Amino acid sequence: MSVHTVVAGGGSGEHVSPGMAVVRELQALGAAAHWLGAQGDTEVEVVAQRGIPLTLLAMGPVTQARPIAALEHIAHMPRAVPTALRFLLELQPAAVLGVGGPASPVGIVAAGLLGIPCVLQEQNAVPGWTIRLLSGWADLICCGFTDSVRSFPSLPAEWTGNPVRKDFFAVAPTTVAEPPRILVLGGSQGSLFLNRTVPRALAILRGQGTAAQVRHQAGVRWAEMVSTSYRDLGVEAEVNAFLSEPWQALAETDLVVARSGALTVSELAAAGRAAVLIPFPGSAGNHHEHNARAMERAGGAVVLTEAESTPERLTALLGELLGEPQRLGRMGDAARATSLPDAARRIAGRLLDVGGAA
Numbered sequence: 001m002s003v004h005t006v007v008a009g010g011g012s013g014e015h016v017s018p019g020m021a022v023v024r025e026l027q028a029l030g031a032a033a034h035w036l037g038a039q040g041d042t043e044v045e046v047v048a049q050r051g052i053p054l055t056l057l058a059m060g061p062v063t064q065a066r067p068i069a070a071l072e073h074i075a076h077m078p079r080a081v082p083t084a085l086r087f088l089l090e091l092q093p094a095a096v097l098g099v100g101g102p103a104s105p106v107g108i109v110a111a112g113l114l115g116i117p118c119v120l121q122e123q124n125a126v127p128g129w130t131i132r133l134l135s136g137w138a139d140l141i142c143c144g145f146t147d148s149v150r151s152f153p154s155l156p157a158e159w160t161g162n163p164v165r166k167d168f169f170a171v172a173p174t175t176v177a178e179p180p181r182i183l184v185l186g187g188s189q190g191s192l193f194l195n196r197t198v199p200r201a202l203a204i205l206r207g208q209g210t211a212a213q214v215r216h217q218a219g220v221r222w223a224e225m226v227s228t229s230y231r232d233l234g235v236e237a238e239v240n241a242f243l244s245e246p247w248q249a250l251a252e253t254d255l256v257v258a259r260s261g262a263l264t265v266s267e268l269a270a271a272g273r274a275a276v277l278i279p280f281p282g283s284a285g286n287h288h289e290h291n292a293r294a295m296e297r298a299g300g301a302v303v304l305t306e307a308e309s310t311p312e313r314l315t316a317l318l319g320e321l322l323g324e325p326q327r328l329g330r331m332g333d334a335a336r337a338t339s340l341p342d343a344a345r346r347i348a349g350r351l352l353d354v355g356g357a358a
Helices: 013-028 042-049 067-091 103-114 129-137 192-207 223-233 246-251 262-271 284-298 311-322 325-336 343-354
Strands: 004-009 032-038 054-057 095-100 118-122 140-143 157-159 181-185 213-217 238-240 255-258 275-277 301-303
Touching: 004 013, 004 067, 004 103, 013 032, 013 042, 013 095, 013 118, 013 262, 013 343, 032 042, 032 067, 032 103, 042 054, 054 067, 067 103, 095 103, 095 129, 095 343, 103 118, 103 129, 118 129, 118 343, 140 343, 181 192, 181 246, 192 213, 192 223, 192 255, 192 311, 213 223, 213 246, 223 238, 246 262, 255 262, 255 311, 262 284, 262 325, 275 284, 275 311, 284 301, 284 325, 311 325
Parallel strands: 004 032, 004 095, 032 054, 095 118, 118 140, 140 157, 181 213, 181 255, 213 238, 255 275, 275 301
Antiparallel strands: none
16 A cells, blocks of 8 residues: 655645655655645645646635735634644555645644654755744754754754756756856746846946857846847847746856845755855745855855845856856856755655655
């Protein structure tokens, strides 16, 4: 009889993608994986499309990183927890993994009430309020950054790394091209701030005599605007709405300008690419900046806040880094040293360990 496990969460790609990677490893290890998500959460639609059994709770997704949104989230729990209890009682899973998002605390609380072992996966360098509140229910906390392990001094926490595709680890070390290659990553939805600021900075850099090959992932909403901006500024650039194979784009770049969500930073680390990280200031608990600072302390990135990221300041920094190819190589090596391969398999194995099913 197959061992049953549950992954609870959703709300964003940063929660769903790692969870899906763990599901694949659970299946490879012979365990059956079920997903507990929230109604109205478009991100979890991919779960059903992949043939994974999906149970949805009657609670809307939290779409804003504000205290009022968190209160709205909590308000759904009295109705959602009984549904999760019934689901878990019927399934009798060996363990439950919380990956973040609206359904994650509901699944963990329900599992805790039933005495089912629980594991939390914290993707960010500094845990958010949800993980901190739930940590007392957890038998294990799997941390994507070494920094987050230190946030749980009296709890069972270990560095497992964040699950990213193996393709990122296959990217060869940096060999700086001539002219050097810059990749701009705005995240799955694109970043309006990067889309406005980076083209202007690269135009100034070009005017100063520093050439660069530019590829810019702008997001579906902004791709046409960004293409027009580069064209009007006289800068040649390849503009993409999204990147279907981001590991290939990283293999063909020397320096990245990016936001600093947990998965973005983890993918840059796995690929061993130097980066200028500009955190999104509206991220919950300012986790973007914490992630970026962790990579900066490791030597793999330079961080500029939005307030610091004027076109002129960004131009100066890019010119400095592009003028030191050996430094880019050292930064890439330092970034890769912060990454652990096979994180998804490690988390899946630890989930089964905790559930007594290994």
